[in-house]
Amino acid sequence: VTQPVSETKSLREEFDTYLRGRPPLPPIPARIKATRLSEMGFDTPQEMVALFSDYHFGQKTDKRAASGLAEYNSDIARARLARWRDGLLRFSQQDQTLIKVDTLHIFALGDDMEGHGQMFGSQGLSMDMSLGFQVVGFAEDMSRVLPDLLSRYKKIKIYKVRGNHGRITARAKDDYPPDSAELFAWQIIAERLTGQLG
Numbered sequence: 001v002t003q004p005v006s007e008t009k010s011l012r013e014e015f016d017t018y019l020r021g022r023p024p025l026p027p028i029p030a031r032i033k034a035t036r037l038s039e040m041g042f043d044t045p046q047e048m049v050a051l052f053s054d055y056h057f058g059q060k061t062d063k064r065a066a067s068g069l070a071e072y073n074s075d076i077a078r079a080r081l082a083r084w085r086d087g088l089l090r091f092s093q094q095d096q097t098l099i100k101v102d103t104l105h106i107f108a109l110g111d112d113m114e115g116h117g118q119m120f121g122s123q124g125l126s127m128d129m130s131l132g133f134q135v136v137g138f139a140e141d142m143s144r145v146l147p148d149l150l151s152r153y154k155k156i157k158i159y160k161v162r163g164n165h166g167r168i169t170a171r172a173k174d175d176y177p178p179d180s181a182e183l184f185a186w187q188i189i190a191e192r193l194t195g196q197l198g
Helices: 011-021 074-096 131-149 181-197
Strands: 046-052 101-108 155-160
Touching: 046 074, 074 101, 074 131, 131 181, 155 181
Parallel strands: 046 101, 101 155
Antiparallel strands: none
16 A cells, blocks of 8 residues: 655654664574584475476487487487486485475376477477387386385375376377376386386
């Protein structure tokens, strides 16, 4: 609300009166000012969230076709998957030195693989393996990565959203959502890990 400035007071005096009438901000809590770990109060369990999307396993981008600015293939994808795993484990280590973090939530947001090669005209030219091999390779790698993550967590919850690259039809309008190569790959992963880990 805008308060009119009185004719007898200057604007500066009005500001001074306003500022003097305000209560001070609350002080910094002692646990935040603390310099000793034992006094910091890190005793509330937390849960970690990790995102995984647009892996496009099976896609191939030749750097000559991208003016030397980009290159991608299944080997690069797998190297990035290992970096994602290692980075996630490293962040977990850092957090777990201070607080209890037993649960990891992974939001798998789609386009885990490149697809069947007919989504657009040149897609088949920018792939280094067929959809069947993409599914098998992706399922194999993730079936190894998830147990690695369980080395730091008691529980992992995965929330899967299918991407458009997992569809099995050439045209989007013919798509039937449950028929997805991505969902099939994650079902393979679930069955493997259930048998392996219980």
